[in-house]
Amino acid sequence: MSTLYRIDSSVQGDKSVTREITDELERAWSAALPEGVVARRDLLSTPLSPAVWTHALAARGTEEPTQEQQSAAGLAAELASEVLAADALVIGAPLYNWGTSAHLKCWIDLLWTDPRFAPRTYPLAGKPIALVAARGGGASAGAPQEGWDHSVPYLLRTFGTDVFGGDVTLIETELTLADLSPAMAHLREQATDLRARSHELARETGEALAKLAA
């Protein structure tokens, strides 16, 4: 059975832009592949933590893990199995305070502790991955904060050919705070255009991932 695995990490719940776009991608995927399955993990409703990662790491370094360490290693194995079993991934990755979502970093760190994600094994080689990134301000070429997005480059490194080996499509939107911030009023039209383009790319990518999984 073909599976799309969807990870959300936004803390904005219903107001989340990344969820809006992963929704769009999921709809397109399901429409193109009605017999497919969508598996989900929402890091807002089922959060991970750096402490759990620490326990999972410790479990690997001992022959007599504590119950806490065993349970953390079990969770890491579950996360790794979910990812490996999927035909395609879609990852919602908002930028928070110019860095990677801590929810998402905990998830990635836990994956790394699983032996199936050992360094230089490219565990996601060839797997299609849609990375849905969003940021409140602007960090693209020419913006006053050009280069301040320190999350997307890290995520592309991790999920792309360098580390996990996936085949990543980046769906990126910015200026998501333009509608709320009076200081960004002059950017609203541009923000609307960017959002519409991300929706379009999400639809196209959802269809393309469905075709690959069919």
Next chain:
Amino acid sequence: MSTLYRIDSSVQGDKSVTREITDELERAWSAALPEGVVARRDLLSTPLSPAVWTHALAARGTEEPTQEQQSAAGLAAELASEVLAADALVIGAPLYNWGTSAHLKCWIDLLWTDPRFAPRTYPLAGKPIALVAARGGGASAGAPQEGWDHSVPYLLRTFGTDVFGGDVTLIETELTLADLSPAMAHLREQATDLRARSHELARETGEALAKLAA
């Protein structure tokens, strides 16, 4: 009373390289300023979490915060007060899986929720900050993984002039796994040199911070 505030985030405990170097800096600071105080926060023994950050964020968006949200906002205020009260900071920042330590990112995210860390207020303007970064492999110019350190650029952005406004000294070491990894045996001499240089810079920086705080 002059205070050095020390944050550690390594999960390696006694084997941590960043702790070894923050220790060195702390010793130099204390020797130069015996009447000074060292305040500490160790994120391994008192971990934060993305869930606490989510609650602290939610506390700011409501007039009737839940007890959980109040408690998270209280913790954020405590962290912010500790940082603001210090004359100088030293931050231990290991690279984990090519990204920022999740422990450290949770700490930074919590600081951002405090009103005293509002965007564009440069709350640490002029405050001396020693950033002690370490990584197991190599990511400097010429290394096969050149540019793969996605933590240091983010931390310099955050603590430096762009965001929090501090006066940052970077103390950076790499190849810390050379002694443990047979594949890195040829890099051991270089690793030893780098480590020695970091210790020297930590001593100089500790003394310089003490002079500024005296």
